[in-house]
Amino acid sequence: MTTGLQIAMAAGALLSLGLVLLVARLTPAEPDLADALGRLTPTRARAGAAPAGNAVGGKERLGVWAMKTLPAGMWVRTPTRELALLRVPLARLYGDKLMFASLGLLIPPLLAWFFAIIGLGFPLTIPAAASLGLAVVMFFIPNYNAIDDARRARLEFARALGAYIDLVALERNSGSGTRQAMEAAAEVGDSWVFTRLSEELTRSRWSGLPPWDALHTLADELGLPELDDFADIMRLSGEEGASIYTNLRARSAALRTAMLNDEIAEANAIGERMSIPGSLLGVVFMALLVAPSLLRMFTNT
Template sequence: MTTSLQLALIAGALIGLGLSMLVWRFRPAQVDLATALDRLSPDRSLARPDEEGDLDASGDSTDRLGRWAMRALPLDSLGAPPYRELALMRIPVHRFYGEKVVFAILGAIMPVLLMLVASFFGLGLPWIFTPVLAVAGAVGMFFLPDYNVKDDAKAARKEFGRALASYIDLVALERNSGSGPRQAMEIAANIGDSWVFRRLAEELSRSRWSGLPPWDALRKLSDELGLPELADLADIMRLSGEEGAQVYQTLRSRSQSMRTAELNSALAEANATGERMSIPMSALGLIFMAILVTPSVLQIIGA
């Protein structure tokens, strides 16, 4: 049964939570610079109010929950979201926050359900542990999407690097056949059908319509996604476009160095995996040795 001390602890926790929410409402706002500049950009500032309302109403429940969380919860005090990883995975910030809130709700509900199941089988713990476990589960699950996004972005960067090496070879072949810098980059981007080639083709097409040089567009994409290899390609193509330099050998050397680095990384990962696999084998050998030696040791001790 719930004692008066447990009730007092729960009441105190609820009062402290309420006071902290009131204090948060009156504290000075900490505006995130990237979000503020995005809201002040021409595309956002020229949007009509009815379009903004439609944008807020669009999406599924996760998107709407994320927009509500960005308006109502002190998310800026928890640090900035991983913008580069989200941009690479093409996940909107409001959807990312929506997933975090959904995971937090699940983390808060799961301990309560486990306590109910345990009490049904007669293994229930004191109910004072329920709010503690619920808060711990909500906090732990709230930060789980951060790990998922960073892990997926790490795999996507590896895939981008492998595809970029092939793209650089295609650009070099197009330049060697007499195509101009922009034409070579656009033709090479339209050859492949992977998401990397489609992303490059979209960026190059956008730069054509906006009048931006293609190497500046790739440089901007490199800074946005955190891809230094793409910045190197942009610098090489800048030399070709602005100074008329012959970059065929430079591009081939760059793609070869990227493949060599990828091969070395794969070999290092394979060696690390092999070392991890040797640990259970060694442990198994020690167990067999212990089984063989134990009878003799017991006889010596008994003697």
């Protein structure tokens, strides 16, 4: 009886997943205007952009269907800043969350069915509760992945920003204007950080917005305080005509010092964790040396 119910649960879960994927495949996806314009514009390829493919398209279509159909409150919290930094579409994140949750629903019934075949049956409540719990846990895995990827991207941005500030300082020292120095320095590198800065500066030129205001907006959108400080320094140069060469070099040196201190602290923490197994081995070795004497003493008494 229990084995039949488990097989029925697995078959129902597979059938439901098939229906969801079929509906997501047949539902017409709304094209992203920014992506469409980006494909039509002959710009440089962005570093870190995901390659086009059937799997990515399927996830985004599933995410678009979920955004239209499912209530907004079920997503709990969406890492908007992290997605903007990684340039990951919101629909792709939602598609990942639904696919991970579907896997969480399927894995326990399939395992229960396998154990039932080899003669190790479980009560029906165990795979049912495990399916719900695993689906909830795996539903939030894409959020944590986005947050972790964004953390590493911010570290990479800070490293590249130190070099960019030095380049801007050299351009300003050679007599270039504020905007000209920022744009020329952004064109030197080919990493995604320099590409992102160049895009924002170009957009600010065409919109008539001061470049430091564009960088302020980008820093607030992506959660980059280092870029916000740099924008403040450039605003002093652009609006008040202040000499900022020394300030820029000091700011880049401070960025490198802060990153070096963080790396030293992380290395020290790893070294402390590595010393724990050695200490435990020493304790075990001392116990082995003392144990025979203690056993002999207790046996004699």
